[in-house]
Amino acid sequence: MEAGESLSVRGLSKAFNGLRAVDGIDLTIRKGEVYGFLGPNGAGKTTTIKMILGLVTPDAGTVRISGRDLSREPHEIKRRLGYLPERVAMYPNLTAIQTLRFYAKLKGQPTEGLDELLASVGMNEFADRRVGTFSKGMVQLVGFAQSLIGRPEVLILDEPTTGLDPNWTRQVKDRIKEANRAGTTVFFSSHILSEVEELASRVAILNRGKVVAEDLVAALRGRTKARPRLHLTLHFQREEAAAILRAIPGVEDVTVGEEVVVTSDDQARGQAIAALVQAGIPLAGMRTVDPSLESVFLEYTESTRGAVR
Amino acid sequence: MSETASRFGSLPDLRQVRTVAEKEFMDNLRGKWVLTLSLIFIILSLVVSYFGATQSGGAAGLQGFRATGAGIVALATTLVPLLALMLTYATVAGERESGSLQLLLTMPLTRTEVVLGKMAGLGAVMSVSIVAGLGVSGVIIAALAGTDGWDGYALLILGTLLFAMSFLAVGLFFSTLVAKRSTALGLAVFLWFFFNIIYGIILFGIAALAGVPMSFGPGTVIQFPDWWWALDFVNPGEAMGLFASRTIGFSEVGGFSFGYPGWATAGLGVLVMLIWAVVSTLLAMIRVQGQDL
Numbered sequence: 001m002e003a004g005e006s007l008s009v010r011g012l013s014k015a016f017n018g019l020r021a022v023d024g025i026d027l028t029i030r031k032g033e034v035y036g037f038l039g040p041n042g043a044g045k046t047t048t049i050k051m052i053l054g055l056v057t058p059d060a061g062t063v064r065i066s067g068r069d070l071s072r073e074p075h076e077i078k079r080r081l082g083y084l085p086e087r088v089a090m091y092p093n094l095t096a097i098q099t100l101r102f103y104a105k106l107k108g109q110p111t112e113g114l115d116e117l118l119a120s121v122g123m124n125e126f127a128d129r130r131v132g133t134f135s136k137g138m139v140q141l142v143g144f145a146q147s148l149i150g151r152p153e154v155l156i157l158d159e160p161t162t163g164l165d166p167n168w169t170r171q172v173k174d175r176i177k178e179a180n181r182a183g184t185t186v187f188f189s190s191h192i193l194s195e196v197e198e199l200a201s202r203v204a205i206l207n208r209g210k211v212v213a214e215d216l217v218a219a220l221r222g223r224t225k226a227r228p229r230l231h232l233t234l235h236f237q238r239e240e241a242a243a244i245l246r247a248i249p250g251v252e253d254v255t256v257g258e259e260v261v262v263t264s265d266d267q268a269r270g271q272a273i274a275a276l277v278q279a280g281i282p283l284a285g286m287r288t289v290d291p292s293l294e295s296v297f298l299e300y301t302e303s304t305r306g307a308v309r
Numbered sequence: 310m311s312e313t314a315s316r317f318g319s320l321p322d323l324r325q326v327r328t329v330a331e332k333e334f335m336d337n338l339r340g341k342w343v344l345t346l347s348l349i350f351i352i353l354s355l356v357v358s359y360f361g362a363t364q365s366g367g368a369a370g371l372q373g374f375r376a377t378g379a380g381i382v383a384l385a386t387t388l389v390p391l392l393a394l395m396l397t398y399a400t401v402a403g404e405r406e407s408g409s410l411q412l413l414l415t416m417p418l419t420r421t422e423v424v425l426g427k428m429a430g431l432g433a434v435m436s437v438s439i440v441a442g443l444g445v446s447g448v449i450i451a452a453l454a455g456t457d458g459w460d461g462y463a464l465l466i467l468g469t470l471l472f473a474m475s476f477l478a479v480g481l482f483f484s485t486l487v488a489k490r491s492t493a494l495g496l497a498v499f500l501w502f503f504f505n506i507i508y509g510i511i512l513f514g515i516a517a518l519a520g521v522p523m524s525f526g527p528g529t530v531i532q533f534p535d536w537w538w539a540l541d542f543v544n545p546g547e548a549m550g551l552f553a554s555r556t557i558g559f560s561e562v563g564g565f566s567f568g569y570p571g572w573a574t575a576g577l578g579v580l581v582m583l584i585w586a587v588v589s590t591l592l593a594m595i596r597v598q599g600q601d602l
Contacts, residue, residue, distance in 0.1 A: 053415045055602045078417040089407035091332065093339040105328045106416040130339070143412075 005064075006031040006154055006185035007052070012061030014047055021047045023209035024061070029154075029187050029202075034180050036200030036217075037189040038293075040301050044209040045189045046086060049158050052187075053083060066153050079107060082152030082184075086159045088143035092132025096123055096142050099131055100149065109150035121145045122171050136163045144172055148179060155179060157188035161195060173199060193293045203293070207301045220296045227252065230262040230269050232276070233285035241281050245272050321425055325418040329426020330433065337396070337434045346392055346435070350442020357384050358450055374450060374458035378465060378557040381443070385469045385553075386546045390476045390504055393435060394497040397480030400427050401597070402493035411602045420597040428481055428590050435473040440466060461557035468556065468578070472549040475582045478589035479545075485596040508544050512537065538570050542577060545585045552578030 007029040014022045022044040029035045039045045050056040052063050054074050063070040065077045090099050100114040118124050121141045131139060140163050147155060160176070161169040176199060180186050190196050196203055197217060204214040213220060234241055238256050245254045250268030255261045262272055269288070276283060337343055357380035358372050401424075404410035413423060443466050451459060480497060487493050516523065516537055533541070541547045555575035 050411075050602070055411055055414060057599055057601060075417040078415060081415065083412070083415045085408055085412055087408045089404075089409040089412070091336050091409065093336045094332070098335065102328065102332050103416065106325060106413075106418055108417065146412075 004031050005029070006033075006066060007187055008064045009048070009052065010062045010064075012048065012051055012063065013059045014044075014051060014056060015059055020209050022051065022058075025206070025209070025211045027204055027211065027214070029185060031185055032180070032183060033202060034176070034186040034200050035188070036196035036203035037187065037206065038191070038193070038196060038203055038297055039189075039206035041191070043206040043301075045206055046158060048206070049156060049189060052156065053081070054078075079150075080153040082147035082149065082155045084140075084143050084147040084155075084157045084160055086162065086189075088139050090131045090139060090142060093130060095128050095130055096134075097127040099142060100146060103146050104149050107150050114149070117145050117148060118142075120148075120175060122168065137165060137168055140164055141168060141172070144175070148175065151179075151182065152184060155184050155186045155188075157186065159190055160188055161190070161192065169195075193297055197293045205297060205300045212300045213296070217293060221293070223296070227263050227265065228269075229289045230264065230272060231287045231289060232260040232262065232272075232283060234260055234281065235284050237281045241276055241279075244275050244279055244281075248272055248275060319419075321419065321422045325422040326426045326429060329413075329418070329423055330430035333400075333427055333430025334433045337431070342396065343434055343438055343441075346438030347441040347445075349388070349392070350439060351445050353384055353388065354381055354443055354446040355449065357381060358446065358454075371450060371454045373454040374447070374456070374462040375557070377450060378458070378461060378553065381462075381465055381469075382550060382553040382557075385465075385472060386549050387505060389435075389439075389469060389473050390546065391501050392438075393473050393476035394480040394501055396431055396434060397477050398484055398493040398497035399490045400431065400481060401484040401593075402487045403484075403490040405488055405602060406490050414602065420600075421594045424481065424485075424590065424594045424597055428478060428593075431477050431481070432474055435477060436470055439469055439473060443469065458557070464556040465553055468549060468552045468582075471579060471582045471586070472545060475545040475585035475589070478586045478593070482589040482593040482596065485593045485600075504544055504546055508546075512541055515540070532568050535570055535572070538573060542573065542581055545582050548578040548581035548585075550578075551575070552582070 005028055007027070009025060009027040011024050011026065012022055013020070013024050025044075025048065027048075037045055037048070047056060051058045051061075052065075052070070054063075054070055066080050068077050070077055091102075094102065096118060097114060100117065101111045104111050104114060115124065115127060118127050121144055123138065123141050123145065126134070126138065131142060134142070144157075144160060147157065155176070157176070161172050164172060173195070176186055176188070186199070188199070200217060202214070202216050203220065204211050205220075206212070213223070215223070232241070238260055241260055242254045242256050245251055245260070245262055248264070248268050248271050251262060251264040251272065253261075253263040262269065264272065273283070273286065354377070355371075358377040360369055361372055361377060361380040363369050401410065404413070410423075414420065443462075447459070447462055447466075450462075479500065483496050483500060484493050487496060513523075516533060519534075519537075521533060521537065542551060551569065551573055552575045554569065555573075555578065
């Protein structure tokens, strides 16, 4: 493990009944970064996370967290970890605050300040209510508060906003950013691509148990075959404008709707605007839309032929 | 992963065991299990004491400790396994199915500590219920029917505690074998039937096949060979019966008298129950190591 690495996974593999769920993956998460872990359902994300946590024994490979080998120092590693499972289940007869006290004691953390932790996720008024009476979203929030106990060095979140309404989703995202600003490394899986784009600096895309792409979000966008698109707002002469634009070399596609959308290379985009101005067609507005992480995700997961490291 | 081997080999951290035990106890206390079990023991033991004499032609009325003893044993050997199995069947399987076990095991504690903590916590739930239930009954019996034989009754409570531990451990072990709460419940029901009904039927069948002379009827003293008794005492329920018989001095249940062999002492009953409690807990500890969750 190199200096500056917070979590490193090497050659991790796991098969269930002869079926390879995770196939020799390598991951490196640097200290202080927010790392998104993407993949379609059944790609092996949760199995990977469970192996990182020691819940599933790998067939091969190593996991190192904060410089320590999981197989040798599991306790030391787990003291430094915060984890939110995809499906949060807690003890229904304990109150929210008793639940946090239980996990704090197990982590060897003080039980003072847990009320503030609950308040930070908006659950302070429910501190003395039994978890069994909570909605799924409220259980998720208590689970998230649990993961933050003791300011962990590494936070592992499996689909952290599943089941949350928009207000609570915002609350969780803000706390993730806050924890990261305070120095916590965040490794999270999600199928909500906008969430990954908002939170993660780097992402890995997992498909059929293999990492098919790993890079900065911006760099991944650059690697995709999908091009940035120019959205032009025209109140008049849309068809005439489309005809002019289609004639420009480097323009791949022009669609006419409420906006005229031009897919082209960078040079053609400049020429398109100039051509419209020269033709006297008035432009009411324009914007460039970069390819989304969604298009990158689809490109890498629709076919394993596109696998690039 | 070698985590399993290294952790199983090291001594458990008692603070972690205590934290898990406290959680189990609190969870069951708030879930009204402790209160429910205590009330069951109070009500049924008083019913046994009040109506116990009517079975042998006596009048209804609260009996003293000596007359109540045999009825309490019959109550304990039937009820305690049922309650212990109901308390433990989902303790691992249910948590595994819901996902709370996975979260628990991401904490810095070993699987051995989880098993020991659960055993200690559930043991406390059963112990408090038994001591409170049979204790309150004992106080009522003492107040209304006299204190003669209280020491035997106290020993009976201790024996019942050990008996409960043996079935808690059995339930805990079987809970580690399955991944679903519903399967675990089916297994618990089967275990109760096995130890309370099927085991005896099998033993009597073996005796018949072996040509042991048996004639049943009131006042009959059934004589079985030593090997048969040895097999009989393997059942923790029979071990509890032996312990109770030797400590409070009854030798007749349901009209049948048992001529226990001389070597069958109260200590043997204690030993058998202890072995069940310890071995089943150890098996549960071994079983959970390395399980993928």
